[in-house]
Amino acid sequence: MRKYVGERIQKMREAQELTVEQVSKLTGIEAERLRAFECGDAVPSIGAVIQLSRVFGSKMEGLLHGGATVTEMLTICRSGESFSGEQGDTEQSYAYSSLTRPGTAGHVMEPFLLTFDPNVPQGAAITHDGQEFVYVVEGVVELFYDGRSYRLEKGDSAYLNSSRPHTFHGVGAGPARMLAVVSS
Numbered sequence: 001m002r003k004y005v006g007e008r009i010q011k012m013r014e015a016q017e018l019t020v021e022q023v024s025k026l027t028g029i030e031a032e033r034l035r036a037f038e039c040g041d042a043v044p045s046i047g048a049v050i051q052l053s054r055v056f057g058s059k060m061e062g063l064l065h066g067g068a069t070v071t072e073m074l075t076i077c078r079s080g081e082s083f084s085g086e087q088g089d090t091e092q093s094y095a096y097s098s099l100t101r102p103g104t105a106g107h108v109m110e111p112f113l114l115t116f117d118p119n120v121p122q123g124a125a126i127t128h129d130g131q132e133f134v135y136v137v138e139g140v141v142e143l144f145y146d147g148r149s150y151r152l153e154k155g156d157s158a159y160l161n162s163s164r165p166h167t168f169h170g171v172g173a174g175p176a177r178m179l180a181v182v183s184s
Contacts, residue, residue: 008063010038012056027051046112046182050128064098093120093169114178116141116170125165130183133159139176142169
């Protein structure tokens with residue numbers, strides 16, 4: 001997915017005759033980071049994908065999965081069918097896997113499985129359109145939301161307005177995993 005998301009970012013940018021610097025100014029994402037996304041050296045966080053989608057006039061699913069190829073009202077994603085491998089090295093201190101079958105049209109939500117390494121520094125708080133629902137599957141995750149900190153343990157969930165500053169960080173001795181469903 002890393003390579004393909006970057007290719008889609010570059011194609012959308014070029015199709016709209018935008019420079020990396022112009023997209024940087026519109027999204028607030030550093031030009032160097034955008035170049036790293038486009039060449040596959042870095043993975044955009046989910047928030048960055050939402051910001052880029054908004055600038056390109058696309059849906060988040062378009063950048064993540066490309067053009068729609070499946071039009072069923074119900075789609076079932078079998079284990080291992082959707083992911084192109086776990087994505088890491090986001091500026092938000094997590095790795096993620098998409099839990100959606102690629103190419104499904106009409107999604108208003110995107111589900112992800114996030115993995116946090118407690119040894120990776122916490123990312124800066126971000127804002128983006130939409131809402132999020134998160135559920136801690138294993139370990140402990142610290143949610144920083146609108147200036148406050150909340151400790152979420154296995155089985156805890158949170159529903160939040162993504163337009164407020166927020167970030168998540170794994171804490172404790174081992175990795176933490178969290179289901180995140182994001183709408184934009």
